[in-house]
């Protein structure tokens with residue numbers, strides 16, 4: 001009896017403040033209301049942070065969307081004239097419109113999209129496939145996936161990027177290169193592992209222009225390059241390592257394709273030359289390279305989105321991965337290791353790919369169907385490498401072009417924020433031009449929803465059960481902790497309901513989302529959700545011990561041959577794939593399209609280098625601004641700048657300033673801090689709710705031609721006092 005009472009009092013769910021199911025929440029529930037939340041004990045991730053606790057304010061926010069809304073004024077009107085409609089009416093309109101548009105323009109003219117909140121992804125991706133549209137996209141068009149693409153090009157698998165994102169650290173690790181990431185503020189649950197490594201004597205090299213808490217607490221050596229020059233720095237480190245004979249000669253001889261050309265190329269990146277490019281002292285580059293090579297094995301923890309936020313991102317990251325490769329740090333104990341038995345592996349055409357969500361199941365999203373439809377992808381003419389190597393999603397950055405050319409006519413948008421893109425007004429216009437669009441969210445967000453036809457209310461992480469969570473070899477499920485707010489429904493349920501009305505009942509388990517989750521789990525690990533206890537979770541024992549150097553035993557290739565799943569079977573520092581597409585096959589360094597070096601005349605007017613979107617600890621992107629528990633901590637938008645730069649411009653702490661680039665301007669307060677080096681400023685993103693401070697007004701639409709990623713981190717700007 002006691003146990004039963006316990007279950008009535010506590011509910012367990014995954015926090016959704018970040019992206020995927022991340023930390024665990026234990027909710028105290030009384031008479032159907034949550035009275036208090038705390039960390040779920042023994043959950044693999046935690047404890048809860050300020051954002052996590054603030055999810056309780058989301059739950060009970062009076063601003064939440066409670067029922068479906070439909071516009072009554074035409075698009076373009078300042079007021080959409082929202083009226084309440086029933087779910088039945090909403091579904092009827094959606095199904096009818098989608099059928100009409102499919103009839104008229106073909107199924108590929110409908111875009112399916114999920115933003116950074118990743119929980120709806122599997123369901124939405126499946127619906128796109130069943131509907132017959134390969135045009136399913138996500139926010140990964142600016143995040144993680146380009147680093148995974150770089151890893152595919154070098155190693156044939158995405159896993160090096162995944163390892164670099166999650167931190168592949170073990171007892172054998174002797175050095176850690178933290179490159180372009182600040183986990184103290186963005187992945188706090190990693191910090192205990194990093195501090196433990198530090199106390200074991202592991203050496204830390206941090207590469208970040210800013211003096212972050214991560215660098216201050218951990219770095220033995222902190223290099224502060226000009227943003228976007230990381231490729232040159234990696235090539236310079238490779239030059240030192242090769243010149244001094246510190247690389248892994250056996251590995252290179254046996255497994256690296258293009259080493260001689262690479263060796264010749266890096267000769268142009270001597271420490272002095274790299275100092276001139278990056279601004280990092282030659283001796284510091286030498287010391288860092290020696291430390292990383294001599295404390296072997298080393299691993300990598302990298303800003304897998306940040307480092308890609310410039311026009312040469314894929315090649316820069318390939319240069320970093322090439323350094324890892326020649327040092328022999330790939331897939332060795334303590335190095336950048338690939339998990340041997342990922343719970344839900346993602347096998348396709350010989351590559352062991354793994355998506356950001358860990359739980360993406362190939363069959364569930366019908367990846368084969370997407371590949372069969374790939375000629376109908378709208379991104380092919382813009383980013384052919386991405387279109388061929390990223391089978392599960394299209395590149396979203398060219399949405400304005402897709403709509404202008406008439407290829408995309410309608411959109412189903414889950415957790416979308418139109419202002420996350422550079423020059424976001426063009427994306428708002430694109431949405432406005434569509435014949436039909438639907439958005440699903442917790443809140444009415446005018447900056448996105450003013451441009452769509454119907455808005456549907458999503459149930460929160462306290463109110464839904466889908467999806468389950470996977471950590472390593474552990475599976476967790478949850479049950480709704482409380483009833484949904486008003487008429488809100490879970491994202492998965494909304495997808496399934498729409499699918500049933502489109503005539504896909506059979507493909508969507510008659511609308512039963514639990515049966516769908518059971519199907520995935522059963523197929524992957526032979527259990528159903530009912531077999532996973534709450535809160536204990538379920539360990540699925542691995543079939544054997546971890547195996548390293550999998551390329552030696554044929555474990556990386558579908559044909560079971562030794563080697564890597566690349567065209568040459570080797571680590572491709574010289575990429576035969578890029579060569580085929582007409583790109584430089586070596587990981588060449590190119591200046592950002594707008595930099596003091598590439599555009600000196602522009603730098604005269606805009607002398608400061610601009611990074612946008614360095615994360616704020618208490619917000620995730622555009623979220624949480626409405627929650628007083630965290631908004632009190634960071635109440636208004638500000639630009640962070642070095643006090644010397646400020647003094648030259650007569651700017652004092654708290655002054656209202658205008659930050660201007662070639663592409664636009666914003667008005668924010670100045671915060672003076674030695675965290676920033678001289679000549680570099682940092683403008684946080686996500687202030688959609690303060691329109692005159694939206695970072696994506698000042699970022700230009702300049703893209704990496706391989707991945708299509710925007711240059712969020714490498715602009716040129718000027719800051720002046722006053723509005």
Ligand SMILES: Nc1nc2c(c(=O)[nH]1)N[C@H]1C(S)=C(S)[C@@H](COP(=O)(O)OP(=O)(O)OC[C@H]3O[C@@H](n4cnc5c(=O)[nH]c(N)nc54)[C@H](O)[C@@H]3O)O[C@H]1N2
Nearest residue numbers: 115116117139143415417420440441458613621622685712
């Ligand atoms: N200038 C600049 N721009 C950037 C970046 C940068 O560094 N600089 N970073 C880029 C990166 S890496 C990323 S990942 C993107 C992120 O950008 P987005 O993907 O746009 O993420 P959010 O701003 O969090 O928007 C999420 C929306 O989903 C809603 N939502 C939250 N949870 C749920 C849910 O479970 N279901 C539903 N239906 N809705 C939900 C929220 O209310 C919000 O409106 O921004 C990119 N944009």
Ligand SMILES: Nc1nc2c(c(=O)[nH]1)N[C@H]1C(S)=C(S)[C@@H](COP(=O)(O)OP(=O)(O)OC[C@H]3O[C@@H](n4cnc5c(=O)[nH]c(N)nc54)[C@H](O)[C@@H]3O)O[C@H]1N2
Nearest residue numbers: 180181182186210227228303305614615617619620621713
């Ligand atoms: N609190 C919070 N946490 C988050 C998020 C959030 O919005 N808020 N967003 C989540 C998401 S989607 C993402 S993608 C991750 C991002 O995770 P991180 O990459 O850790 O996020 P950033 O704060 O952008 O940190 C990047 C660091 O790189 C530095 N940097 C910027 N440009 C360059 C460059 O060109 N070269 C080098 N070497 N360094 C550079 C910045 O100074 C900054 O300290 O965070 C996730 N976690």
Ligand SMILES: [Mo]
Nearest residue numbers: 142143144305
């Ligand atoms: Mo991201």
